[in-house]
Amino acid sequence: VRLALVDAPTADLLLSKHSEELLDILLQNLSLTDKAANQMLALRSLANLFSTDKGMKLMLTLSDTIIQQFSALFPLDNKQVQIAMSTVLLNYAVAFTSHSVSKESQVTCLSLCLLFVQGMTDSEARFRNLVTLGTLLESDASNCQEARKQDAREKIDAVKMLDTSEKVQQCAKALLYGL
Numbered sequence: 001v002r003l004a005l006v007d008a009p010t011a012d013l014l015l016s017k018h019s020e021e022l023l024d025i026l027l028q029n030l031s032l033t034d035k036a037a038n039q040m041l042a043l044r045s046l047a048n049l050f051s052t053d054k055g056m057k058l059m060l061t062l063s064d065t066i067i068q069q070f071s072a073l074f075p076l077d078n079k080q081v082q083i084a085m086s087t088v089l090l091n092y093a094v095a096f097t098s099h100s101v102s103k104e105s106q107v108t109c110l111s112l113c114l115l116f117v118q119g120m121t122d123s124e125a126r127f128r129n130l131v132t133l134g135t136l137l138e139s140d141a142s143n144c145q146e147a148r149k150q151d152a153r154e155k156i157d158a159v160k161m162l163d164t165s166e167k168v169q170q171c172a173k174a175l176l177y178g179l
Contacts, residue, residue, distance in 0.1 A: 002041070005048035005055060015054040023062065030069050036078035043084035050091040060095060063105050067092065070112055079122035086120070086128035089113055093135040107146050110136045114150050118158055123165045130159070130171040137178060144179065153179050 001022070004010045014022065022045075029042035046066065049055035059066065070089070076082045089109060096106050110133065117129040133152070136143045153176060160172045 002045050002048050005045060006051050008052045011049075011052040012054050015052075015058060019054070019058050023058065023066075027066065027069050031072050036081050039073065039081045040078070040084050043081065043088055047084065047087045047091055050095060056095060056099075059092070060099055060101060063092060063096075063101065064108060067105070067108050067112055071115070074115065075119045076116075077121075079125065082116075082120050082122045082125035083128065085116070086125040086132070089116070090128050090132045090135070093132040093139075097135060097139040103140075103142070106136055106140065106143060110143055110146060111150060114147070114152055114155055118155055118162075123163050123168055126159055126163050127165070127168050127171060130156070130168065130175060134171065134175055134178070137175070148179060 004014055026042040026045055029038040046059070049059050067089075070085060073081070073085065076085065089112065092109050093113075095101075096109065113129050113132045113136070117126060117133065120126045120129060133147070133156075137147060156172050156175050156179070160169060160176075163169075
């Protein structure tokens with residue numbers, strides 16, 4: 001499924017006939033009771049949907065539903081699942097900056113990112129969450145105001161203390177400078 005979603009002709013065929021069923025199956029595998037392998041496959045499949053026009057349209061149309069579903073997975077223990085979820089959120093942030101979406105969708109993504117950034121135990125997942133946050137903050141000044149309301153500075157400072165990897169430190173420093 002993941003590979004089919006990356007290949008544009010195959011993805012278009014699959015999504016033209018089975019998009020609702022596919023998304024329903026993927027979202028059914030996003031709960032704390034599901035096996036980590038199922039969660040990871042579902043999240044990576046969602047990430048791959050951004051690679052084609054039809055997939056992007058589907059992900060943007062259902063962004064609020066999908067992003068809200070992610071809160072059911074928190075806290076995440078599996079590092080690969082953390083990275084996969086962070087990737088989907090980053091893909092959303094990039095898509096939100098290049099497509100017109102509701103302000104609420106951006107704020108929901110920003111809020112979830114701020115919730116997850118401290119709860120992630122994997123350095124790569126933290127880094128991707130920080131990049132997501134930076135992408136959203138850079139795209140709209142009102143997102144900066146929202147981040148300040150949600151104590152983003154304190155949360156980013158906490159991540160800096162938790163994770164000493166160079167890329168997390170540099171990204172956190174840049175975010176703090178911008179806030």
